[in-house]
Amino acid sequence: MSPPRPRPDAVPDLRRPAVEVAPDLLGCILRTPDAAVRIVEVEAYEGATDPASHAFRGPTRRNAVMFGPAGVLYVYQLHGHSCCNVICRDAGVAGGVLLRAGEVVDGLDAVRSRRPGVPDARLARGPGNLCRALGIGPAHNGTDLAGPLVRLEPGPPPDAVAAGPRVNVAGAAARPWRFWVPASPAVSAYKRHAAARDLP
DNA sequence: CAAATGATGACCT
DNA sequence: GGTCATCATTTGG
Numbered sequence: 001m002s003p004p005r006p007r008p009d010a011v012p013d014l015r016r017p018a019v020e021v022a023p024d025l026l027g028c029i030l031r032t033p034d035a036a037v038r039i040v041e042v043e044a045y046e047g048a049t050d051p052a053s054h055a056f057r058g059p060t061r062r063n064a065v066m067f068g069p070a071g072v073l074y075v076y077q078l079h080g081h082s083c084c085n086v087i088c089r090d091a092g093v094a095g096g097v098l099l100r101a102g103e104v105v106d107g108l109d110a111v112r113s114r115r116p117g118v119p120d121a122r123l124a125r126g127p128g129n130l131c132r133a134l135g136i137g138p139a140h141n142g143t144d145l146a147g148p149l150v151r152l153e154p155g156p157p158p159d160a161v162a163a164g165p166r167v168n169v170a171g172a173a174a175r176p177w178r179f180w181v182p183a184s185p186a187v188s189a190y191k192r193h194a195a196a197r198d199l200p
Numbered sequence: 201c202a203a204a205t206g207a208t209g210a211c212c213t
Numbered sequence: 214g215g216t217c218a219t220c221a222t223t224t225g226g
Contacts, residue, residue: 045207052207060222060223061222062221062222062223076222077222078206078220078221079206079208079218079219079220079221080208080209080218080219080220080221081208081209081219081220083207098207100207126208126209127207128209129208129209138221168206168207168208169207
């Protein structure tokens with residue numbers, strides 16, 4: 001029996017483990033005041049059990065949001081870029097889903113102006129680029145995903161979901177916690193089939 | 201205080 | 214395939 005897909009008219013329950021939430025976020029819409037993307041590539045990060053997670057060694061100033069309640073955005077800086085996670089699990093237990101790629105479904109002009117010269121299919125390809133496309137930055141850390149700055153909205157579940165190792169993570173093969181929509185042009189080609197398997 | 205470290209991205213061969 | 218610019222955070226002295 002395959003796992004139940006989320007209803008098209010509801011956002012998935014974010015209080016579950018990130019590994020369960022991650023595939024259910026595919027197809028959902030992330031909206032800022034002037035743009036929106038359909039999420040097509042994500043990675044799950046747990047807490048104390050996941051050495052690749054920012055939360056593995058316990059709370060710090062940077063990762064504090066990961067230990068808070070579900071339903072907020074965790075934004076961190078890396079190499080001069082911003083990356084964002086949807087926070088999962090109840091307060092006190094860390095977990096989050098990194099949003100790695102999306103398809104722009106609203107506010108195309110606004111996104112193009114933030115990413116001049118970039119082909120439409122690549123506007124929100126990559127976690128840093130996705131944040132840039134939506135105008136998400138450090139000020140969004142800890143913001144409510146049901147609030148005015150950022151909204152997570154339901155969307156039609158994808159026809160198919162694939163899973164494989166996380167990107168740029170040591171020992172990634174042990175945990176195939178990256179999930180993506182194989183049909184989406186917003187997922188870079190080499191990642192689409194790298195060590196991929198279809199989700200049961 | 202100094203050094204190491206990336207959940208990256210753009211560009212190179 | 215690979216190099217490297219870049220910078221906040223974290224960790225060690």
